[in-house]
Amino acid sequence: VNGQKTWTTLGQYGEWIFCLVRTSNEGKPQTGISFLLIDMKSKGVTVRPIKLLDGECEVNEVFFDNVEVPAENLIGEENKGWTYAKHLLSHERTNIADVNRAKRELERLKRIAKAEGVYDDVRFRDEIAKLEVDVVALEMLVLRVLSAEKSGKNSLDIAGLLKIRGSEIQQRYSELMMLAAGPYALPLIREAMEAGWQGDFPGGVLANAPLASTYFNMRKTTIYGGSNEVQRNIVAQTILG
Numbered sequence: 001v002n003g004q005k006t007w008t009t010l011g012q013y014g015e016w017i018f019c020l021v022r023t024s025n026e027g028k029p030q031t032g033i034s035f036l037l038i039d040m041k042s043k044g045v046t047v048r049p050i051k052l053l054d055g056e057c058e059v060n061e062v063f064f065d066n067v068e069v070p071a072e073n074l075i076g077e078e079n080k081g082w083t084y085a086k087h088l089l090s091h092e093r094t095n096i097a098d099v100n101r102a103k104r105e106l107e108r109l110k111r112i113a114k115a116e117g118v119y120d121d122v123r124f125r126d127e128i129a130k131l132e133v134d135v136v137a138l139e140m141l142v143l144r145v146l147s148a149e150k151s152g153k154n155s156l157d158i159a160g161l162l163k164i165r166g167s168e169i170q171q172r173y174s175e176l177m178m179l180a181a182g183p184y185a186l187p188l189i190r191e192a193m194e195a196g197w198q199g200d201f202p203g204g205v206l207a208n209a210p211l212a213s214t215y216f217n218m219r220k221t222t223i224y225g226g227s228n229e230v231q232r233n234i235v236a237q238t239i240l241g
């Protein structure tokens, strides 16, 4: 195997990696891709962590230089990898919707807004209310998809829609929390904090502090798992027709 994969989340800790590798140039581009399981300790695999805007190394570049992989590590049939990957991706996209986290973060947003006094601002409260309505609507949609799946219907075509709405919601609550916290939203820098540079935290809660880094980190959600623009194309083709 030869090639490069950028943005491999937490790949620096991985022992194994699933790769979609081109094994044939015949037919449509989607065919001729195979699903391989590769041992990260194989000769020729190099992992280079990427430092992101929030200061963390959450993603990596992985390089493959003449990596030899045993034939038994082929998953399913040769050249059918994209079919398997599409199925897994639809589960990943449903998972990205992350309604439970949205509900938890919504409550956290309300706590910060109350502690900082902006909850009394009717325009700010409107934004929280709109967000809450969208979170409830997303939850209903996810439950409908799960119940359809349970009764054997394939409703995972809608996964792209869940991903779009879920990721937009994640960006909205991280932005509202940062707005509510104002200067307290500065990234948590422990050394600076110990030196007395950062002062107090909203509501006196330490965990409220790194809101700006969360805001920056959440920029990824409309890109990863398939960008939202591409998901809109898929929704248009498969659901709207």
Ligand SMILES: Cc1cc2nc3c(=O)[nH]c(=O)nc-3n(C[C@H](O)[C@H](O)[C@H](O)COP(=O)(O)OP(=O)(O)OC[C@H]3O[C@@H](n4cnc5c(N)ncnc54)[C@H](O)[C@@H]3O)c2cc1C
Residues within 6 Å of the ligand: 006, 007, 008, 009, 010, 059, 220, 223, 224, 225, 226, 227, 228, 229, 230, 233
């Ligand atoms: C933080 C992060 C973590 C990630 N983790 C992983 C991981 O663990 N494993 C993994 O395999 N991948 C991972 N990815 C990769 C991720 O899935 C891709 O970055 C994503 O699917 C977008 O693909 P791309 O980067 O090739 O962008 P491109 O496809 O080059 O897109 C660039 C821009 O063009 C737009 N665009 C492209 N095609 C169209 C079109 N047809 N119509 C309209 N607009 C279009 C896109 O919306 C985007 O704005 C991660 C990415 C990020 C940012």
